[in-house]
Amino acid sequence: xxxxxxxxxxxxxxxxxxxxxxxxxxxxxxxxxxxxxxxxxxxxxxxxxxxxxxxxxxxxxxxxxxxxxxxxxxxxxxxxxxxxxxxxxxxxxxxxxxxxxxxxxxxxxxxxxxxxxxxxxxxxxxxxxxxxxxxxxxxxxxxxxxxxxxxxxxxxxxxxxxxxxxxxxxxxxxxxxxxxxxxxxxxxxxxxxxxxxxxxxxxxxxxxxxxxxxxxxxxxxxxxxxxxxxxxxxxxxxxxxxxxxxxxxxxxxxxxxxxxxxxxxxxxxxxxxxxxxxxxxxxxxxxxxxxxxxxxxxxxxxxxxxxxxxxxxxxxxxxxxxxxxxxxxxxxxxxxxxxxxx
Amino acid sequence: xxxxxxxxxxxxxxxxxxxxxxxxxxxxxxxxxxxxxxxxxxxxxxxxxxxxxxxxxxxxxxxxxxxxxxxxxxxxxxxxxxxxxxxxxxxxxxxxxxxxxxxxxxxxxxxxxxxxxxxxxxxxxxxxxxxxxxxxxxxxxxxxxxxxxxxxxxxxxxxxxxxxxxxxxxxxxxxxxxxxxxxxxxxxxxxxxxxxxxxxxxxxxxxxxxxxxxxxxxxxxxxxxxxxxxxxxxxxxxxxxxxxxxxxxxxxxxxxxxxxxxxxxxxxxxxxxxxxxxxxxxxxxxxxxxxxxxxxxxxxxxxxxxxxxxxxxxxxxxxxxxxxxxxxxxxxxxxxxxxxxxxxxxxxxxxxxxxxxxxxxxxxxxxxxxxxxxxxxxxxxxxxxxxxxxxxxxxxxxxxxxxxxxxxxxxxxxxxxxxxxxxxxxxxxxxxxxxx
Numbered sequence: 144x145x146x147x148x149x150x151x152x153x154x155x156x157x158x159x160x161x162x163x164x165x166x167x168x169x170x171x172x173x174x175x176x177x178x179x180x181x182x183x184x185x186x187x188x189x190x191x192x193x194x195x196x197x198x199x200x201x202x203x204x205x206x207x208x209x210x211x212x213x214x215x216x217x218x219x220x221x222x223x224x225x226x227x228x229x230x231x232x233x234x235x236x237x238x239x240x241x242x243x244x245x246x247x248x249x250x251x252x253x254x255x256x257x258x259x260x261x262x263x264x265x266x267x268x269x270x271x272x273x274x275x276x277x278x279x280x281x282x283x284x285x286x287x288x289x290x291x292x293x294x295x296x297x298x299x300x301x302x303x304x305x306x307x308x309x310x311x312x313x314x315x316x317x318x319x320x321x322x323x324x325x326x327x328x329x330x331x332x333x334x335x336x337x338x339x340x341x342x343x344x345x346x347x348x349x350x351x352x353x354x355x356x357x358x359x360x361x362x363x364x365x366x367x368x369x370x371x372x373x374x375x376x377x378x379x380x381x382x383x384x385x386x387x388x389x390x391x392x393x394x395x396x397x398x399x400x401x402x403x404x405x406x407x408x409x410x411x412x413x414x415x416x417x418x419x420x421x422x423x424x425x426x427x428x429x430x431x432x433x434x435x436x437x438x439x440x441x442x443x444x445x446x447x448x449x450x451x452x453x454x455x456x457x458x459x460x461x462x463x464x465x466x467x468x469x470x471x472x473x474x475x476x477x478x479x480x481x482x483x484x485x
Numbered sequence: 486x487x488x489x490x491x492x493x494x495x496x497x498x499x500x501x502x503x504x505x506x507x508x509x510x511x512x513x514x515x516x517x518x519x520x521x522x523x524x525x526x527x528x529x530x531x532x533x534x535x536x537x538x539x540x541x542x543x544x545x546x547x548x549x550x551x552x553x554x555x556x557x558x559x560x561x562x563x564x565x566x567x568x569x570x571x572x573x574x575x576x577x578x579x580x581x582x583x584x585x586x587x588x589x590x591x592x593x594x595x596x597x598x599x600x601x602x603x604x605x606x607x608x609x610x611x612x613x614x615x616x617x618x619x620x621x622x623x624x625x626x627x628x629x630x631x632x633x634x635x636x637x638x639x640x641x642x643x644x645x646x647x648x649x650x651x652x653x654x655x656x657x658x659x660x661x662x663x664x665x666x667x668x669x670x671x672x673x674x675x676x677x678x679x680x681x682x683x684x685x686x687x688x689x690x691x692x693x694x695x696x697x698x699x700x701x702x703x704x705x706x707x708x709x710x711x712x713x714x715x716x717x718x719x720x721x722x723x724x725x726x727x728x729x730x731x732x733x734x735x736x737x738x739x740x741x742x743x744x745x746x747x748x749x750x751x752x753x754x755x756x757x758x759x760x761x762x763x764x765x766x767x768x769x770x771x772x773x774x775x776x777x778x779x780x781x782x783x784x785x786x787x788x789x790x791x792x793x794x795x796x797x798x799x800x801x802x803x804x805x806x807x808x809x810x811x812x813x814x815x816x817x818x819x820x821x822x823x824x825x826x827x828x829x830x831x832x833x834x835x836x837x838x839x840x841x842x843x844x845x846x847x848x849x850x851x852x853x854x855x856x857x858x859x860x861x862x863x864x865x866x867x868x869x870x871x872x873x874x875x876x877x878x879x880x881x882x883x884x885x886x887x888x889x890x891x892x893x894x895x896x897x898x899x900x901x902x903x904x905x906x907x908x909x910x911x912x913x914x915x916x917x918x919x920x921x
Contacts, residue, residue: 148805148808148820149806149807149818150575152817153809153811154813154814154815154892154895154905155807155840155841156496156650156840157840157898157901158896158897161901162900165852218848258848259848404850404851404852405850409852409856409864410856410864411856411857453864454867459862460862460887461722461735461862462732462737463734
């Protein structure tokens with residue numbers, strides 16, 4: 144035999160999608176939010192995003208080189224983590240904050256668990272919470288939109304309250320404008336302020352079939368339903384609901400964080416449960432918690448439950464119905480009873 | 486509205502290259518190699534000796550086992566040798582080598598002109614004698630399938646889905662052998678007087694749907710069901726779900742859902758066997774793929790080595806990397822072009838490029854696409870995790886043995902995991918564990 148053919152077992156064809164193409168789609172979907180953020184907060188927002196992306200990629204590269212793991216940088220997942228991390232920072236943070244956050248996200252949360260697909264918690268979110276608890280002053284140093292920001296040098300505290308902060312403090316609600324929140328013309332983290340830009344990205348991801356709308360929609364719907372039923376701060380039901388939906392990091396969380404493949408359920412039933420769980424926890428933290436915002440914490444809590452949720456809500460075995468086992472149990476029981484009585 | 490099921494994938498069809506051209510007949514080669522195992526079940530024993538003169542259609546192998554199908558000579562000539570040879574499955578199999586004398590001396594079965602007055606049992610007997618097996622690829626003895634279904638089914642499904650990419654042999658047969666397919670369906674309806682017959686065809690074959698619809702116009706018991714085009718629409722369980730809404734219970738057969746599913750060409754073979762007295766000695770094979778010069782459909786004698794088919798299709802325009810017998814989703818890669826066409830060979834593909842996009846480091850990113858596309862509602866991502874850690878107890882709990890190896894998960898996986906391959910191993914390990 145002169146010529147050797149490749150021998151593998153079927154299937155022999157594959158779709159063109161790869162991890163890299165999916166991550167590239169996610170990066171594209173996050174662009175509108177970045178553009179609006181630069182418009183609102185200035186070039187410093189862009190600079191911080193670049194710092195976060197570069198340090199995430201660098202830490203991934205260095206770590207995998209150090210422990211001689213095959214180089215995963217080309218799959219672009221570290222770049223996605225970098226952008227998400229930056230989107231969770233106030234624009235006034237010092238430059239070393241995203242660098243430390245990137246180290247925590249990539250090395251501690253992602254690589255120590257085995258790299259892409261193996262981590263339990265969303266790296267960007269875990270890093271945000273880590274930074275928030277370690278440097279609370281920097282991490283809640285929100286600036287008003289369109290205030291002059293130096294590109295690189297230190298920013299002094301110029302605290303502006305975010306809409307969620309105002310609500311928590313019981314402050315002047317009158318200063319809140321839903322239209323501004325939709326467009327991102329308000330205080331907050333770099334990438335979370337413009338609901339419209341984030342929704343545009345979400346629509347792109349759904350259209351490209353990168354994510355299914357199940358988690359974002361159930362997440363947003365459960366927040367909407369609870370808030371419309373229990374308004375606060377003297378607002379009417381719908382305004383309050385709008386405030387809850389557009390405020391804080393909800394859109395960013397629901398569209399880009401809760402849908403993170405690695406840390407969300409793969410079963411359809413599980414995705415609904417996960418979305419509802421995130422929504423209820425977010426509302427509870429906002430209503431009763433010590434912090435003004437609960438998106439990060441609620442998603443991280445749900446992250447920990449993913450495996451259990453998937454197993455509990457796995458689809459019924461082909462050829463059986465979902466509750467067949469339970470039905471049979473009760474049928475057997477009632478038969479037994481009939482037998483006893485007769 | 487077309488019929489469908491949940492899950493499945495939409496691979497590039499690549500059917501146009503071959504679906505428009507009429508079937509060409511390949512002259513028989515100077516020597517045919519006829520393996521004694523061309524079906525699922527017990528292999529046949531040769532019933533001829535070296536030096537015997539056999540005629541076209543003469544029975545040369547048979548078995549007394551229930552799950553088996555006799556084998557017939559596909560040319561006339563002398564038996565040159567009987568020896569072990571390479572089988573398309575990759576193993577060795579006993580085969581009868583016949584030197585073709587070019588005369589095609591016939592040794593046909595008796596045509597049964599009065600089949601309409603015969604019992605189902607007698608008709609099934611002819612199906613067995615003609616050596617009919619499933620032509621769709623799996624090659625299960627048709628006689629066994631029919632016998633186990635008699636009196637238990639209300640729906641007869643003739644499978645013309647042909648959901649695998651590249652293959653168009655069934656499509657061409659539906660256009661060119663319409664009469665035989667419909668005739669076969671009529672014989673089956675005679676065997677199943679209680680049943681109605683659905684001829685299921687994917688929506689990407691409108692000309693076949695039209696041809697069959699026209700041929701069955703006057704028959705109230707037959708109907709065409711248009712299926713949504715997606716893979717694996719032609720899989721037995723998914724097809725039953727699509728057209729009847731019933732699910733075959735785990736570990737059970739289509740009979741348990743009141744259905745009998747037969748491929749269109751199998752149905753035509755039943756007609757040829759009973760009405761024309763012709764056993765299975767030929768079949769239509771799609772020759773295609775990026776390395777093939779002139780993709781086409783060829784009618785070839787069973788036992789023709791693959792190299793003759795490639796030659797007839799103009800040879801290779803590019804160096805082939807991979808040779809596949811069957812479709813790209815479930816076919817078997819071939820080691821050599823000397824292996825023969827067998828009864829279940831519906832296609833021969835030669836790929837020049839790296840069509841399966843092999844990568845060095847497959848990695849799961851838990852995107853869950855495998856779960857969304859699995860037509861058996863399994864959790865491939867979790868099964869893969871457990872299987873890769875040799876935890877076959879958990880694999881069994883997740884019903885890895887329900888996997889029919891359709892390859893949809895592997896096709897869809899952006900991390901290029903070898904899911905199907907892993908489950909193939911896991912299924913074996915689970916069976917071992919259960920035996921203990």
